[in-house]
Amino acid sequence: MSLMTGGQVLVPNYVCRKGEDLVAIIGDLESSSTYMISQLIGLYHYPQISYGAMDPIFTDRVQFPHVYRTVPNQNYQHRAVVQLLRHFAWTWVGILSADDDSSERGSRDLKNLILSSGGCVEFMYTVSDNRQRENVEEKMMLSSARVVIVNSDVHSSSSVILHLSIMKSGKVWIFLSGLTYFQLSEVAYIPEVLNGSLTFLLHKGDIPGLREFIYNYTPYGHKEDYLLKDVWIGLFGCYPVLANINRAIPALDPCSGDETLESVSLHLYDVVNFRIVHSIYTAVYIVANSLHEMLMDKSHGIIMEPSIPERPLQPWKLNGYLKRLHFTSGSGDDIYFSKDGEITRDLDIQNWLIKSVDYTDKTSINVEDVQAIDVGTYNLSAPEDQRLVINDSHISWHHSFTQLPRSSCSETCEPGYRKRTESFHICCYSCVVCSEGEISNTSDADECVKCPEDHYSNEMRTSCLLKTIEFLSYDDGLGMCLALLSIILCMMTCAVLGIFWKYHQTPVVKANNQKISYVLLVSLLFSFLCSLLFIGRPMAVTCLLRQSVFGIFFTVSVSCVLAKSFLVVLAFKATRPGSKLKDWVGSGVSISVVVLCSVGQLIISMVWLISSPPFPDYDLQSDSKKMILRCNEGSAVAFYILIGYMGLLSLFSFLVAFLVRKLPASYNEAQLITFSMLLVCSVWISFIPAYLSTKGKYMVAVEVFAILTSSAGLLGCIFIPKCYIILVTPEMNTRQRLIGKP
Structure with a gap:
């Protein structure tokens, strides 16, 4: 208030000081005090340049149009923390906040950012009064989070450190306040738990000439600086001999006068890596540069001819120059304000180490025992995913950690x-x-x-x-057995065909319609051979032909059996006196039946091959570890129609043969046909559930077995008895015995 009014009495909105123009306010380090000052002087439009306030609230240029900062807002620091957590795979953390609006607001923003990045916050506590503090301490010691983020302003850090003094080891502390030696000096002893902690600080900057100035600065040359006298007493344990020194100081030896700051190890005063001091230096440089530009700008009537009276300085005009400010400082930094009124500045990451301490005898450490190591940076000018640069090998963790600390709600899920x-926390x-x-x-x-x-x-x-490729191959034991069985049955069919051809003049052969028998034997021979198309690696040609070719040949076989059944019926009816069926008994009827029935199957096969032909395909679902190479039938409906047509002919042949099964012995071929068709029908009826219940090569094996069994049934039931008569009992192969005469 004294800056805005002057004089001994504070009078709001009245400036009584003469010759002292206030053009800008530099400060403060804390966000909370910066907020209060901006509210007080906002009416006057004084530029306010803060060198430490990082609260993102000041990016609101409507509410704070005249607040500028030489530091980035805390959102960048929060993003750096999130990338640090992701770098070390820390997903389960806690947040400890100071008891002020800025810290609490920043903690909430940080929590939301951690949650949005896939992490979880186990707790967010505030360090306040002693009663609440005990409750917070108890909860923190019981928490499972190994990483705790401390979010507090500079002056609250000491109280937070005292709060941590009773904490046990086993946690990694991350400070966002830019913890420095100066802040640690405000605490009598440093908690041992800070060993291995990490802290974010403003990137170090250079101030030309300041180091030499500090080293040459002594109380002997600046007798009016009482603070410097206290520093001398604290550093050297003596008092400088000055005429105006306070003699009430406890008995100390007088200084020799040769003491310099360069001769001591400065734990509290970093004269090489300027951080907050560099922000103050930049703020002063900005005000001076902007004021110079404004005074040199004739367009505003500030610099005029000597005859024209000088106009009073108007501080609010300085805001326009600050907004378009852009220059290079004496330290070589490119200085300008962003649209949010702040200067982009990188962040450094330091690792705090406690040197040579016996932890069994000492739990609190003097500030001289603490060492800060630079372990990484956060470069705000780099792409978002490349801003964090950290050297893991330079970091030393607390002695309770034997390896990289792990902080997660659950144990690591191993590969597999x-x-x-399990809960509302995605990290649990x-x-x-x-x-x-x-x-x-x-x-x-x-x-x-x-x-x-x-x-x-x-x-x-x-x-x-x-996956391994599987199909019914000739190398497989099952495929080899089926192929061998098919060849044996082919040889047997050829043998029967040879016997019938050799003994074609005998009554047994003549009585069984030689042409139909030959057609039946040839069709059975090809049926046996068709089974070989099902064995071996499926190819386009074999897939295309095997079902249709087998269907046609087996249909011819069944049609021949049906023709034989008709002939038996006609032959029996024709022997009756006055029967007119004698003219129908002959090969013409039987051939017509075979051709007619076979044409039906041929049409079905042609329609199938034209509309939806089979093709080689992989079955990837039946077996999790195998790729079954099979023939995709193209149309399951067409396949079952083909099988159904053969079944229908077989059933019809069975019914015809069954009706004449009790004919006299001389016509006993009807009984053989009945039995053979019963066998065929049984095989193909049982084939359907067996085919549907198997997978892979066994499905093919089931069909091959059905083909061989049904064809062998026809061969065995119809022809083997006749071959037995021809070869073993030739005395029965006579016309008299055939017609039942002695």
Whole structure:
């Protein structure tokens, strides 16, 4: 208030001081005091340049149009913290805040940023009165978070450090206030738990000539500086001999006069790496530069001819020059304000170490025992994902940690597992093994990755393995047996065909319609050979032909059996007196039946091959570890129509043969046909559920077995008895025995 009114009595809005123009206010270090000052002087539009207030609230240029800062706002610091947490994989943290509006507001913003980046905050406590402090201390000691972020302004840091003095080891402390030796000096003893902690500070800057000035600055040359006398007493343990020194000081030896600041180890005064001091230096430089530009700007009538009276200085005009300010400082820094009224400045990360301390005898340490090591930076001019640069090897953690500290709500999920959230905290989860066909090859995987279709997951669920290709091959034991059986049956069919050809003049062969028998034997021979198309690696040609070719040849076989059944019926009816069916008994009817029935199957096959032909395909779903190379039938409906047509002919042949099964012995072929068709129908009826219930090569084996069994049934039931008569009992191969005469 004295700056704005002057005089001995404070009179608001009245300036009684003469010849002293206030053009700007530099300060403060704290956000809370900067806020209060801006509210008081906002009416006067005085420029206010803060060298330490990092509260993001000042980016509101409507509410704070005349507040400028030589430091970045705290949002950048929060982003740096989030990248630091991500760098060390710390997902479960706590926040400790000082008891002021700025710190609490910043803590809330930091918490929201951590949550939005995928992390979790276990607690957010405020250091306040002693009663609340005890409660906070108890909760913090019981918390599982190993990393605690301390968010407080400069002057509140000492109270926070005292608050930590009773804390046990086992936590990593991250200070956002820019903890310095000067702040540590405000505490009598440093808590041992600070060993290994990290702190964010403004990037160090250079002030040309300041170091030499400080080293040459002594109370002997500046007798009016009483603060310097106290510094001399504190550093050297003696008092400078000056005429005006306070003699009430406890008995000390007088200084020799040769003492200099350069001769002592300055733990409290960093005269090499200026941080806050550099911000103050920049603020003063900005005001001086802007004021110079304003005074030299003739367009505002400030510099005029001597004859014209000088106009009073108007501080509010300085704001326009501050906003478009852009120059290079004496330290070589490019100085300008952003649209938010702040100067972009990088951040340094320091690691606090306590040197040579016996922890068993000492839990609190003097400030002289503390060492700060630069371990990283946060470059605000770099891309967002490349701003944090940290050297892990330079960091020393608290002695209670034998390796990199880990801070998470749950144990790490090993590769092969994924996280499953158990509570409202996304960081608290259980580990669930990946499902079959999925893997995770990293720790703490959020989701398992599905393997490609031609791969499967190993037992550990950590890698995908290529599936083996499976099909019914000739090298396989099952395929070899089926192929061998098919060849044997082919040889048997050829043998029967040879016997019938050799004994074609005998009554047994003549009585069974030689042409139909030959057609039946040839069709059975090709049916046996068709089974070989199902064995071996499926190819486009074999897939295209095997079902349709087998369907046609087996239909011819069943049609021949049906024709034989008709002939038996016609032959029996024709023997009755006065029957007119004698003209129908002959090969013409039987051939017509075979052709007619076979054409139906031929049409079905052609429609199938034209509309939806079969093709080689991989079945990737039936077996998790194998790729089944199969023939995709193209149209399942067409396949079942083809099988159904054969089944319908077989059933019809069975019914016809069954109706004449009790004919006299001389017509006993009807019984053989009945039995053979019963066998065929039984095989193909049982084939359907067996085919649908198997997968892979066994599905093909079931169909091959059905083909061989049904065809062998026809061969065995119809022709083997006749061959037995021809070869073993030739005395029965006579016309008399055939017609039942002695």
